[in-house]
Amino acid sequence: MQRSLKNINVWTFSAVAIMALLFLPNLTIVGGIFTPTNDNWAHMKEHVLWSFVSTSLILVVATAVLTISIGLSLAWLIAQYQFPLRNFLKWALILPLSIPPFIGAYTYHGIVNYTGVIQTTLRDRFGMEVNPSHFDIMNLPGAIFIYTIFLYPYVYTITRIFLSQQSASLIETSRVLGKGPWGTFFRVVVPISRVSIIGGASLVVLEVLNDYGVVKYYGIQTFTTAIFQTWFGLGDIETSIKLAASLMGFVILVLMIEKLLRGRRQYSYSTTKVRPLPLIQLTGWKAAGATGFGLVIMSLGFFIPVIQLIDWTILTFGTIPMAEFMSYVRNSVTVAGIAATVIIAFALIVGNFGRLVHGKMAKLLPRLSILGYSIPGAVIAVAVVTAFIGLDRSLAPLYQALGFDTTLVLSVSLIMLISAYIIRFFAIGYNSIESGYDKIGTNFRDASRLLGMGITKTFFKVDVPMLKGAIISGFIIVFIDILKEIPLTLILRPFNFDTLSTKVFQYASDEKIMEASQASLLIIGISALSIIVFYKFIEKEPK
Amino acid sequence: MFISIDNVCFSYSNTKTAALDQFSMTIEKGEVISILGPSGSGKSTVLRLLAGLEKPEDGSFNIQETVIFNEKKFLQPEKRGIGMVFQDYALFPHMTVAENIMFGLFRFKKAAKQERLQEVLELVELEGFADRYPYQLSGGQQQRVAIARAIAPKPHLILLDEPFSNLDAELQGKIRKELRDILKKADITSVFVTHDENDAHAIADRIVKLKDGKIEVIGRPCDILNINRQAVVEAVALVEQRDMMSV
Ligand SMILES: Nc1ncnc2c1ncn2[C@@H]1O[C@H](COP(=O)(O)OP(=O)(O)OP(=O)(O)O)[C@@H](O)[C@H]1O
Ligand SMILES: [Mg+2]
Numbered sequence: 001m002q003r004s005l006k007n008i009n010v011w012t013f014s015a016v017a018i019m020a021l022l023f024l025p026n027l028t029i030v031g032g033i034f035t036p037t038n039d040n041w042a043h044m045k046e047h048v049l050w051s052f053v054s055t056s057l058i059l060v061v062a063t064a065v066l067t068i069s070i071g072l073s074l075a076w077l078i079a080q081y082q083f084p085l086r087n088f089l090k091w092a093l094i095l096p097l098s099i100p101p102f103i104g105a106y107t108y109h110g111i112v113n114y115t116g117v118i119q120t121t122l123r124d125r126f127g128m129e130v131n132p133s134h135f136d137i138m139n140l141p142g143a144i145f146i147y148t149i150f151l152y153p154y155v156y157t158i159t160r161i162f163l164s165q166q167s168a169s170l171i172e173t174s175r176v177l178g179k180g181p182w183g184t185f186f187r188v189v190v191p192i193s194r195v196s197i198i199g200g201a202s203l204v205v206l207e208v209l210n211d212y213g214v215v216k217y218y219g220i221q222t223f224t225t226a227i228f229q230t231w232f233g234l235g236d237i238e239t240s241i242k243l244a245a246s247l248m249g250f251v252i253l254v255l256m257i258e259k260l261l262r263g264r265r266q267y268s269y270s271t272t273k274v275r276p277l278p279l280i281q282l283t284g285w286k287a288a289g290a291t292g293f294g295l296v297i298m299s300l301g302f303f304i305p306v307i308q309l310i311d312w313t314i315l316t317f318g319t320i321p322m323a324e325f326m327s328y329v330r331n332s333v334t335v336a337g338i339a340a341t342v343i344i345a346f347a348l349i350v351g352n353f354g355r356l357v358h359g360k361m362a363k364l365l366p367r368l369s370i371l372g373y374s375i376p377g378a379v380i381a382v383a384v385v386t387a388f389i390g391l392d393r394s395l396a397p398l399y400q401a402l403g404f405d406t407t408l409v410l411s412v413s414l415i416m417l418i419s420a421y422i423i424r425f426f427a428i429g430y431n432s433i434e435s436g437y438d439k440i441g442t443n444f445r446d447a448s449r450l451l452g453m454g455i456t457k458t459f460f461k462v463d464v465p466m467l468k469g470a471i472i473s474g475f476i477i478v479f480i481d482i483l484k485e486i487p488l489t490l491i492l493r494p495f496n497f498d499t500l501s502t503k504v505f506q507y508a509s510d511e512k513i514m515e516a517s518q519a520s521l522l523i524i525g526i527s528a529l530s531i532i533v534f535y536k537f538i539e540k541e542p543k
Numbered sequence: 544m545f546i547s548i549d550n551v552c553f554s555y556s557n558t559k560t561a562a563l564d565q566f567s568m569t570i571e572k573g574e575v576i577s578i579l580g581p582s583g584s585g586k587s588t589v590l591r592l593l594a595g596l597e598k599p600e601d602g603s604f605n606i607q608e609t610v611i612f613n614e615k616k617f618l619q620p621e622k623r624g625i626g627m628v629f630q631d632y633a634l635f636p637h638m639t640v641a642e643n644i645m646f647g648l649f650r651f652k653k654a655a656k657q658e659r660l661q662e663v664l665e666l667v668e669l670e671g672f673a674d675r676y677p678y679q680l681s682g683g684q685q686q687r688v689a690i691a692r693a694i695a696p697k698p699h700l701i702l703l704d705e706p707f708s709n710l711d712a713e714l715q716g717k718i719r720k721e722l723r724d725i726l727k728k729a730d731i732t733s734v735f736v737t738h739d740e741n742d743a744h745a746i747a748d749r750i751v752k753l754k755d756g757k758i759e760v761i762g763r764p765c766d767i768l769n770i771n772r773q774a775v776v777e778a779v780a781l782v783e784q785r786d787m788m789s790v
Binding site for chain 1: 594595596619620621622623624625626627629631633635636637646647649650692693696
């Protein structure tokens, strides 16, 4: 009895410690709200804070409306109709997700600027001297276009998977009751898929609020850019904490609106066997329209930028020494690999704790850490740096005793960057692991314990092998997200430590767009591959 | 007296009503007990409490001289020496039949392990199936593996939750007889849950009838049958009386 109780305590202790590590740094932000204000903050509040709010609002609302329109209409077309290239488009329409918006942003800038392919073609082939301002994409509408075209797959995939699990009878009933296709769409399809539409759209909104690369590159002032500016430009970390707190307020507002819109109603028939929707054959111009629409979106979101990047890579291949390039690859893979491994290990521990202990705390703690994913990278960066500098300060006597001649050890090491990744992306790994635990249930664990195995042995002999699928898919998603990550990496990396994505950002910021293409293509290639594998996996899974 | 269960009370953490109220009984060694009752009456709850998967609020449970739980003590499931066959069998999908059965034999020496494996495989008549994975077995075979796995470590008591519910009618009849033979041959004390009167009457030495978490009646199948018969007689009499009055 003693030993087993001790076991439970070890699990509880580890889980609580992990959750505290993940959560506490963010409390520095909350603490920052209450520190006395200074001149910078007063100035900002008076003059620019409102413009950040309104810019962020415009970006968020416009992107949400556009991604919903595009994502939902594509999801409905694919779920209900048969037309040429439908089966290809069905999964190809997910691919834009593999292009980080920032890479898309500089690629499109490269395509439409004065020396880009469009303007040069017009000049050289057709002798047209066009007004360059018509082709300026580095502005608010440009950013909205970039977000929309690379983020709509969130709405599209979630809604399409939901619709494909709906019973045909729902739609057919509406038809029988005399509603035409449009009536059915607005009166039945939109309401029943509301939860998935909002789920997808809120992911889009969180991505937009988190984004640093696009707005920075396009010179748009938002919360994220302002946080970094006051921090590095003015060296005023207090003000940037206050900005971070305001941004958090904004995010919490978004989450509350999401919850409100979602409501209590969960329309879901996904667990029972349902007759899938029979596809309606489209003909003539309708079929051409559907295929055309899908192809245009998919070209804008994937083919055009990728072809451009391939072209640039061929043009510049060899200008970046291979050894140097490989060192970026190695760095990227190392940090992403370490962080993803730790995240999955943490998620396994916290998830198991959630199953072992009944009660409110066990349910609440993981929920709290899930919030981590909605906290924008800029906020986490501020929080983590503040926490690590504090840690270094309190460890200073120890450093002295060990004979270091510096007082900053942890806060200039890779540990800081990796911790920030873990805080930011824990929720993603946890989601995967938690659904894995849900799927296997508790019977296998109970069976193992009744056969005499303790909790910890059961964990390694039964739980882990059975969670293999969830572990692998969780690892892949986290790994890719870290590979693409920009603001945290940029700010928290040790001196002279470059990854693929920071290198892309640097090249692009230095107007060396072409040189950035090679690393970009590699990131896109890895992401695209795993996205395809991943969704094929989800589709195949028996529900 | 081999097993004694006294005054066990329990309610699930998020509910107010008791799932089990003052459950008491004794069980002799080698006895086959059946718990019978309608859905939601607390049958599975009894098994979960005996297995240690839930913590009782009150009451005690002893096997011979060993206290399994009382007010002060709570033995974790892996320390109880109680086997359980789950309703969905819970065979580990990543292990073969042999690995599943030997899972609980980690305290045995290597040779003894093999010997015990052969013994129980023989008992459940699955000698040729040791290297198959659970998904390569039929429902009835899976169930026999689950039984073999549960009895392999020689538990004091084995618990079975609705062992027949996943089987079709024909198989049910066959397995029912097999199960009784297996249990009797191995001289294992067992408690099994069912909501089917026929199952209970065919296998059990004694039957416990549950209703709303309370014991309604405990007794041998023939006695319980009599109680039922009496109830029927009374009901018929009542109806006749009413019919007479209405005429
Ligand atoms: N995890 C749980 N949390 C809360 N209440 C529960 C839980 N499990 C069971 N109950 C409740 O406890 C009561 C007894 O449930 P139990 O599962 O023991 O019934 P049962 O007799 O096995 O029914 P069945 O024949 O349907 O399996 C029921 O009212 C049930 O709703
Ligand atoms: Mg039950």
